Amino acid sequence: MLNLLINGRVDLIYSDPNNVKIGLKAINQPDVAIRYKNITLENQRVGYIAINKNSDEKLVTQLQRAAAKFSKTPEYYRLLDE
Incomplete structure (x- = not known):
């Protein structure tokens, strides 16, 4: 990009x-x-990640963990407040 x-x-x-x-x-x-x-x-706008229903379960789990981890950071809350 x-x-x-x-x-x-x-x-x-x-x-x-x-x-x-x-x-x-x-x-x-x-x-x-x-x-x-x-x-x-x-x-x-609302952001989201779309995953193919045939995606590797390991990849899906990694993305879910990363999203959960990020949602607990100060940066996440700062972005929500803007």
């Missing part, structure tokens, strides 16, 4: 600006300028 943005293949990505900054740093592009707009109630 970030490579598409940097290379001009897309003009907009829908993501958390903090994650974008972390991603840019990870691919050695920390100086790429980004602009973002805060999410308001009228354009807020």
Whole structure:
């Protein structure tokens, strides 16, 4: 996603600006300028992960554990309050 943005293949990505900054740093592009707009109630969306009914049970379990772990972090509660 970030490579598409940097290379001009897309003009907009829908993501958390903090994650974008972390991603840019990870691919050695920390100086790429980004602009973002805060999410308001009228354009807020619910995120979810869809899994194929034939997905590997181990993968499903890993995703469920990761989601449960994240839901207990301060970052999760910060995102809910925004």
